[in-house]
Amino acid sequence: MSTENVVPLICVSHYLEMTENHSKNNLLSKALCYFQERILPSWNETIMAxxxxxxxxxxxxxxxxxxxxxxxxxxxxxxxxxxxxxPMKNLI
Known part of the structure; x- marks a missing residue:
């Protein structure tokens, strides 16, 4: 997984219903975990995603x-x- 492909992976795995009902170690859970743990904490990764x-x-x-x-x-x-x-400093 990477920053560039995690959003498409989440969308496709959701569409294909790759959820807990499919498998405990499913693609949707892995992709969402990656998104939350690796993408959202990083400024640059968040913008790219x-x-x-x-x-x-x-x-x-x-x-x-x-x-x-x-x-x-x-x-x-x-x-x-x-x-x-x-500009942001002026708003706060």
Whole structure:
């Protein structure tokens, strides 16, 4: 798995119903875990994953991937406004 393919993997595995009913060690769980543990904590990885949601917009919204990316960016910006630059500092 990588930053570039985790969003498509989540969307495809959800579509194919690769859930706990399919297998305990299923692709959807693995991809979601990777997304939460490796992508969301990183500023750059979050932005790259957010960009990947564009190609899978409907599913990304339905699965909460876009909201998770936006929330991650907001939390990082609030914690360290210098990550965004001068315009963000003026808003706080």
């Amino acid at each position: 957010f960009r990947a949601t564009e190609m899978f917009l409907r599913q990304s919204v339905k699965l909460g991937l876009i909201d998770a990316c936006i929330e991650s960016v907001i939390q990082k910006a609030l914690a360290n406004p210098s990550l965004i630059g001068q």
